[in-house]
Amino acid sequence: MEKVKEFLELDKEGAECVSRLTIPPHRVGSECSFYEDFALRGIRVDRVESGFVSCSFKVPPRLTDRSGNLATGAIANLVDEVGGAVVHIEGLPMNVSVDMSISFLGTAKLNDELEITSKVLGRRGGYAGTIVLVRNKETGELIAEGRHSLFGKQASKL
Numbered sequence: 001m002e003k004v005k006e007f008l009e010l011d012k013e014g015a016e017c018v019s020r021l022t023i024p025p026h027r028v029g030s031e032c033s034f035y036e037d038f039a040l041r042g043i044r045v046d047r048v049e050s051g052f053v054s055c056s057f058k059v060p061p062r063l064t065d066r067s068g069n070l071a072t073g074a075i076a077n078l079v080d081e082v083g084g085a086v087v088h089i090e091g092l093p094m095n096v097s098v099d100m101s102i103s104f105l106g107t108a109k110l111n112d113e114l115e116i117t118s119k120v121l122g123r124r125g126g127y128a129g130t131i132v133l134v135r136n137k138e139t140g141e142l143i144a145e146g147r148h149s150l151f152g153k154q155a156s157k158l
Contacts, residue, residue, distance in 0.1 A: 040081060043081070044056045051120040056114065056115060056116075072104060075104065075146075078116055079100060079144065082118045083148030086130050087130060095152030097148065097150055098150060099148075101146065101147045102146040104144050105142050105143060108134075108136060113138060119131050126151050126153060130150070131145070132145070
């Protein structure tokens with residue numbers, strides 16, 4: 001436990017950096033939130049069809065681990081966001097993630113261009129399942145495959 005505490009402890013420079021951060025509360029309808037700016041900046045939507053979304057993403061330094069690879073948490077975030085986008089219905093609140101399963105099959109390096117595709121596997125009531133594939137756009141290598149289950153309000157049938 002002590003090793004973990006030491007690892008997470010900030011040095012003087014890091015502590016000063018964190019103390020200078022200003023994160024104003026997010027107001028709906030205003031500029032991007034801290035989360036959107038940090039984690040989602042750079043995702044470009046390339047194609048949207050019924051039950052299918054394709055996006056591009058260039059791996060930025062802020063989302064890499066110490067080895068220079070796209071962090072697994074960032075990949076999980078991409079699976080969550082793009083998997084949720086494919087089942088979102090305009091005018092209804094975003095769906096809530098119920099379950100995610102991700103197979104990490106490769107690595108993406110800083111500045112690699114990724115293609116993220118999501119497809120609806122099925123819907124039943126307010127429940128939906130998606131599959132999300134994260135590929136290196138240049139090589140075609142599969143970086144990760146995610147299965148994502150979500151729950152949300154249904155569109156009115158009236």
